[in-house]
Amino acid sequence: MRDAGKIAAGDSAAERSGSEATSSEFVRINANGPDGRGLPATIHDDSDTALQGALCPHAYTAYRDPSGVFTAGVWACDAGTLKIENLAIDEACYLIEGEVIITDRHGNSERFVAGEAFLLKRGFVGTWHMPCPILKYNAMFKR
16 A cells, blocks of 8 residues: 555655656646556555455656655555555555545554545554545655
8 A cells, every 4th residue: 555555665666657757846746647647557565465456556656855765656546455564664645535444453443535644654564445446645754
């Protein structure tokens, strides 16, 4: 999920799917992909294991700082459940479309819907369940 999209700067599937270079001091993050014609297909990050569904992730990294520590972009996936093991980054998410139910290793669970934002902390272990396809903006920080 991070996600993906869970993204570890410098080695993630989403970053390999097509980052845009920029010379201005601001960056547009287009939910429809770098050219507005859809998000490139990608693979799940190493910390994510598809338990059910979640077979077609798409993503792009709109920005990566020069050190590779901070990235921002878009991630989408079909319905399904991902097991997340020891998330390598802190990830802020804003859900554009869909719904996600996040459950941590202790059984604590939260449901987020389109228009809501949340943060997954580095080291997270749990599940990321998408009862329907999702689309999200994300910003990731690798310490």
